[in-house]
Amino acid sequence: MSDPTAGLNTEQLGAYFALMEVSSLLQYAVEEHLRADGDLSWVQFQILARLVDAPEGRLRMTDLADGVVYSRSGLTYQAGLLDKRGLITRSPSPDDERSVMVTVTDAGRELVARVLPGHVAQVRGLLFEAMSDEDLAALGGVLARVRAHMRATPPRSAKPRAGRNRAG
């Protein structure tokens, strides 16, 4: 394990840099295709993908923001773009009048379906082609654990808002 008073050892540093480099390269490559195939940015694709995966294709704005690791205002902006293109709809939640439910439209689902094959091919070619089954199992296991650990920390949308956390 790691000594909390020391720096990272060589192995840790290497793994950290490799992680960031791999995800960066992967995101860049994938984003290029998403843009060409469906005029979608990475964030927009993530929003749509999460909605498609969600029960009934709907999620609250805040849950979406947390999932995508995004600020609220940023999500409002992106949701506005997707709304304008008819890929999602927004409506007040019946449960909590403050909340807004975001729902994928059929057009949204179709776009995801159209874009997905190329996307998946991209990911396979770059990420999984260099991986054995054991690699995959190991990677998936560690990352799932790490994600859970990170998610235990308060999510981004819980950041202090105007008026809180001031000095004095």
Added chain:
Amino acid sequence: MSDPTAGLNTEQLGAYFALMEVSSLLQYAVEEHLRADGDLSWVQFQILARLVDAPEGRLRMTDLADGVVYSRSGLTYQAGLLDKRGLITRSPSPDDERSVMVTVTDAGRELVARVLPGHVAQVRGLLFEAMSDEDLAALGGVLARVRAHMRATPPRSAKPRAGRNRAG
């Protein structure tokens, strides 16, 4: 391995999403500290870190751009900012008059040194705390292989420039 005609299986999809989510959360957390500790963005820190690690603290612009996964003009912009703050210097290369060598200044090294402890603590707390030694070894091994595989693809700065790659 993966069947090139099929989609990703559940395990692959999970690993892919976990990878992107973990790196995204990590980068976000780390960037917050870098900004607070040294008024550095993620890219700026990466540029400085790479220079500090390089022999004699110097690298060509293009090598830097490839390493950081960045466009040339983007790097010029960032280098301009770092230059203005006295953290790097730029000078024509003696070998190739077209090239520009970027060098970290003492101030740049000091800033990296000042920011590094907090940075490292952040990474340890989020990434390595949830990992055993075996996890680390596995993760590092896979990622190094994947990175090499990805890097086998032409780097970003080699993207077609004005006038190349036109249809016809």
Added chain:
DNA sequence: TATTGTTATACTCTATAACTATA
């Protein structure tokens, strides 16, 4: 009083294309 979401605004970043200079 806290939470959800939107808006206005200002700013940072990024990419494209045009340009200069050297190989």
Added chain:
DNA sequence: TATAGTTATAGAGTATAACAATA
């Protein structure tokens, strides 16, 4: 003709703070 880098410009994205509405 190709490569290295800069610049101008224009656009996308992002965050902050202020705001309205509901809990």
